[in-house]
Each structure stands twice: as structure tokens, then as C-alpha cells.
Amino acid sequence: MTTGLECISVSKHFGAVKAVNDVSFEVPPGALHTVIGPNGAGKTTLFNCITSELKPTSGEVRFEGHVISGRKTHELPVFGVARSFQRTSIFSNLTVAQNVWVSAFRAFAGTRVEVLRPADAHPEVTETIYQTLEEVGLDRYANSPATELAHGDQRLLDFAIALAPKPKLLLLDEPTAGLSRSDTQRVMHLIESLKGRYTIVLIEHKMDVVMRISDRITVMYFGEVLAEGTPQEIRANPKVREAYLGRRA
Amino acid sequence: MTFLIASQLLNGLATGMLYALVGVGLTLVLGMLNIPNFAHGGLYAFGAYFTYTVVNLTGSFYIAVLIGPLLVILVAFLIESQGVRRLYAAHHDYQLLFLFAMALILQEAIILIWGPVGFSVLTPKALAGVVDLGFTVYPAYRLALIGITVLITVALWLFLTRTNVGAIVRAGMENREMVAVLGTDINRVFMWTFALGAYLAGLAGALATPIMGLTPSMGADMLPISFVIVVIAGLGSILGAIASGILIGIAQSMTTIWWPEASNIAIYVLMGLTIILRPQGLFGTR
């Protein structure tokens, strides 16, 4: 029996401010769960608790039964956790392939420190890099400097770095933020192709995207869970309409 | 023994107040630019050397102490406008390295202008004697120095905490983006803060001349101590810099009684310990 991601009564307080208050939800393996809510609802804070950038004031986050909250950032990949970033986060002085190498190598070599052989001496790593680049559609840019990529392609590179280690849990922070319509489509197609193979937790604002791809949705409001359910349930929920869906997303 | 301790304590207080001035000057710039000003020692030295020249020209130490530090402001304006300002857009490591280059240039400039040999400046006649304090007899100039620097520090404190301009300076030290967004011309605030920091360094240099004399390397000798002061104080804490300066001055003068060589190493050990154990410094909040 494998459990997926479990958020168990997670709270994060900053002094008197309760940014996140007693939030719980479960994501079974292979499901796609989206967290939505107006600005200031606490989505990002919650997300940072899951990715270990913040330590919850109380409660914990578990993946496959292991506690992943409160750990050091670099420990999370060991549990098969990977994340992307809202503002594209890549290695600007490396090539596209070298960018993906950074995570692919870690998956291959673990914490082993290698100082003598060339960085590209492992064919298995190179294979993984090219597979991943093909999957996101960037293989023809493999040897280009990462900064020469178009804005939308750089976002795909961001995902490629997350995907290369073949993680089990994908945490995506507003994956379509700042993207044009066409780039948003590309990203959504990619995420849809990942459904089922990965457990995915998403923060997103674009409602059409959310409704189309989510298995379940958690709606946050002032740090608390306002509602949770399938897209249809959420769409029909009067509290949600009142608090959030009434306004254009 | 009490005579020795008492007079060393006062000596430490006197140098400590000078350190405090230098330290506050460095803190202002550190808070604004987020980098240590490697040229700070050079500005201190220029304050001393300008004072020396004005004393020779006018015969009055008091006029020299007034004018000398103001001339240092001119040097600071040059450095800020021609170098530091050009590098605001670049990574702040470059500003640091530019100021390091300036430290070199300033020291060589002193040798070019005033020669490689050190000088001394006579204590002004009115303050040349000693004062009987009861428990000890003590040089009048050093007492006056303590008094004056206390006054200056108080005036500075009032300026920073009670005036609008002072508030802007302190705000700029905390969060310069915010200040810029609020409509203040942040470049001018920088320029004047840099100038104020330089003024304090130059003033300390000027006041130090009768006690410590002048050598071209006095700037390079003062710089590391000013770094120690701000680190122990807490990067960004003005009150801390004052307290820390006095602390270091007294610690140095007291250690000289028992173990002279240790006084130098001790302050760097203190600096290292502070960074390791309490990185926000004794008084800092960052």
C-alpha cells in the first residue's frame, strides 16, 4: 500500500499572523491536486511548508509515509520530491543540457562527490538528459546557452530540471505564471502528459487550467481550507463562489 | 597601580570615542550600500592630513579641525560620483572592489602629496597641559577630546532620530528600495550618507592628530579596526557602533597593561567569535 502526499494539520504562524491555519489534505499516488485561493490566502506559504523552505509551526507533511516537512531543502529529492519555481529558476551560465545535468547527475550519483572524471563521463546521465529534453520538447536546444532560450522555453527548462531525476512527487508553483497564451498551452499539455505517472500538487490562478486538469482542488481563504473536492463540486460550492469564483481569476 | 589603570581607562575612552566616530561613519555606509567601505581608512587618513596642512597654513588647530573634515567630504563626493554610483547596477562586490582600489590610491596619493615620512601636530596651547582629576592627573586634550566626541555623537544621534532627513537616512539603511519607491531621490540620499560617513572618518582623523600623529599607513591601520567595530556592534547598528568602539578602545588600552601583543589579536578573535556565535552582533537586529 502506498500513500501519496499527506498534509496533516499544517499551520504556519508569523507572530500573530496565521498565514496557514490547520490545513489538511491528501493526494493519492498519481493524482493531480491543485491549491487555489485569492491573493493572500496562504497558498504560497503552504507550498513553502511542503517544499521545506519553511518549517511548519505545527502539523507535518508526509510523502509515502516519510515526514518531509522541516527538513533541509537538499534532502527532499531523496524522497522523490521535485519542484518547479514560479519565477523561472535556471542556471544562467550553463547550457540547456548542463542545466538538466545538475538534477540528473544528483539522481545518478546520489551524494557522491566526484572530482576527477569529466562531468559528462556518464552515458546514463547523458541519456537521461536527452530523454527529458525530448519529453519537454527542448532537445534541439541542448547545447545552447540557457539564457538564449525564449521565455516560455526557459520555463520548460525549469520543469525539465525537476523531471530529470524521475521524481515521484512534483510540486509546481504557478507553472503558467507570466506565460503567454500559447506558452500556457504548451505547459498545460506537458502537465497533462505527466498525469498518472507522477503525484502532482499545483498552485495555480488560471481557472480554466485548474478546472481542466485537476483531480481534486483545495480552496484556501485567509489561511484556512474553505472547501475541498472535485472540480465540479468546487464549481458548484456556494461558499467558494461567494469568496472567490465571483471575481475573474 | 590605580593611577595606571585609571589613566589607561581614560586613554581607552579617548581612543574609543575616536573609534566610535569611525565606526558610526562606516555603519552608515554599510547600511546603505551593504558592503564594507574599504576606503574608509583612507578617508580617515585624509582628514588627518588635511588638518595638518590647514594648521600649517593658518596656525590654528581649531580652524583646521573645522575645515579638514569638510575637505574630506569633497574627496568622498569624487569617489561616490565617479565610481560607486556607476556601479549601482552591477553586483555589489564590484563596489567593494572599487573602494578597495580607492584605498590603494588614497594611500599613495598621501605619499605623493605629503611625502612618505610621518608628521606630528602640536596640541593647541589651550589644551596642552594636564588636568588634576583627583585620582589621577590627565592630559587636557584627551579630556577635551572625550567631551567633544560625546557632543558630536549626541548631535549625530539627534540628527538621525529627530529630523526628517535623519529618518530618511535610517530608512534608506533598512530598505532602500522602499525609500526609492516612496519618491525620495535615493541617489542623493546615498551621496549624502556616504558624505556623512566620510565626514565622521575625517573628523576622527583630524581630532586624532595631536595624540597619534600622522603616517601614510594610518588609514590602512585603522580600517581593520573599523571592520571589527561594526561586526561586533552588529552590521547596521549605530548605537552599537558607538558602544563597540568604546569597548574596543578600552579593551585595547587595558590589555596593553598586561599583555601588549595580545591586544591586536584579541580584537580579531572577538570579531571571529561574534560572527560565529552571535552574527547579528551585540546590538544588531539583522
Added chain:
Amino acid sequence: MQKLFSLPSLIVIALLIVGLPFVQRPVVAAEVLTLGIAAVATNLLLGYTGMLSFGQALFFGVGAYCAGVLATKYGISAFLAIPVAMLFSAVIAFLIGLVCVRRSGLYFIMITFAFNQMVFFIAYSWTTMTGGEDGLPGVRRPPLIDDQWSFYIFTVLVFICALCVMKLFVNSPTGRILQAIRDNPGRAAATGHDVGRYKLIAFVMAGMFTGLAGAIFAFVFGIVPIDKVDWRFSGDIVFMTLLGGSGSFIGPVIGAAFYTWLQETVSHYWDRWPMILGIVFALVVLFFRTGVAGMAEVLTGKLTQKGAGAKPKEMEAGS
């Protein structure tokens, strides 16, 4: 088997090695190579990992004094003293690095500066060991390499070996991870790399090879002067790196050559040569941040991917 160095790099190295002892006295050419090792090592921190350290003179001095003391007080041959000094520098770098490397840029600068000053004052006060202000004299070379030319050849061999090892290092997975850390430490951590541990590795490598440079230096002039432990020399080493080009592997060697030329040649004509040094430094920071190597790359229109990145780059915002 990939080439270790690109062709342009090999040409520069060859020209330097062959040409230097004719432009300068062989002993000064040896000094250039020594400082070159220190500058390349410092660039492991600066250009590759994005860490600006103001403490490299500490390791240069530690290496120099260690080798010097072993040679003068215990009669140990250079062939043993130099490796021992290098090892000793590595240990010191490890201990200091444990405390320093996880600090942010500003604190890292201040703490490396503080340690540098501590070591300076220890060297200044421990006159029985280090000679204090006057330096440590009488460092004799082994008979085998005692004359100018054989010593120069010895230095060349060490220089080539050191460069090869450091180049292997930057080409390795660790080298690339350090560059990733320089470009984006948050992402590097998110992909699973222990940033603190890698920074420590870089710090030890830089300290170790700078210590090696110092150890050889002791035998270049037979004296260990105290100004080589001074904080100003730390800044000089950083500037050698920047001047030559922190975005290139061997660029720093060019910076070291220029620095030495100013110090050894120009100093004969003008006592105030440090003024020129300061002005050049200022100009580099203001206008030529990619250094000589960066300008060369632009001039030749090439954007080759050396280990340091895809295009001539300035220091990254890694600190």
C-alpha cells in the same frame, strides 16, 4: 579522452612558460607562475563558485611560513616542505571553511577578513617562528634546483601539475555543481545538492593551492615577507583574478603576470607604482570586468564554452 585545455589556453600557457624568463629574470618568472597558481586557485572560489573571499593571503602566508619554517628551522628539503605546507594549508582551510562557508556574502567577506587579520597578527607577534615584521629569511633551496634556471624549470613543472589538477577539478561533476551553485544556489539545493558542503570543498581547494603557491614562493626569493599575509595582498590576489578574467580558467595567470610586472619592473622607475595598481584595479572594476580574457574572447568573436560558462561573464550573484 577529452582535451584538458582548449587550444588557445594551451598556446597562452606555452607562450607564458617559454617567454617569461626572457622578459623577466628567471626568478621573477618563477614568481609570476607562483602567483598564477594562487590566482587560478582563488578563481575557483570567485569565478566558479561566486564566493568573494578577502582571506586568500592567509593561505598564501600559511603555506609560505610553513614551508619556510620547515626549511630554515628543521632543515627539511623543499621537495618535502612544499607538499607538507600544501597539506597544512588544506587542513587550515577546512577548519576555517567549516565556520565561514555557510555565511552570506557580506558576512563571508568580513569573516575571511577577520581570520586573515588574526593570522597576520600571529605572524607579526610570533617573532621567534616567523621573524615578525622583518619576515623569515634564509630559506634555502635544495642543491638540485639551486640555480635560477633549474629552479624555474621546477616551478614550471609544479605550475603545470597544479593547473592540470585544478582543470580536472573544474571539468568534473563537482566543478559543474559549483558553477550551478554560483548561478542559482536555491535551485542547486532544490535539486538535492548540499550547497554548504560543496562550498567547503571549493574553499579547501582554493586554500590548498594558494598555500602551495605560498610554499613555492618562500623558495623563490628565499624569504617570507610579512606583507604577503596582509589583507591588502588578499585584495591584490582577487584583483589579479579579475584583471586576467574571472570568467576563464587561465585568465587569472595573465593578471598575475601583469601584477608582477608592475611590482618588479615599474617599481624601479616609480616608487609609487601601487598607485598605478590602484588605478588599473579601479578601471578594471569600472569598465573591464570580464578582464583580459573576456576582452580577448570578444575580440576574437568566439563564444566557446570553456568550463567557466558560455560567454565571458562577470562575477555572478552567487554570494
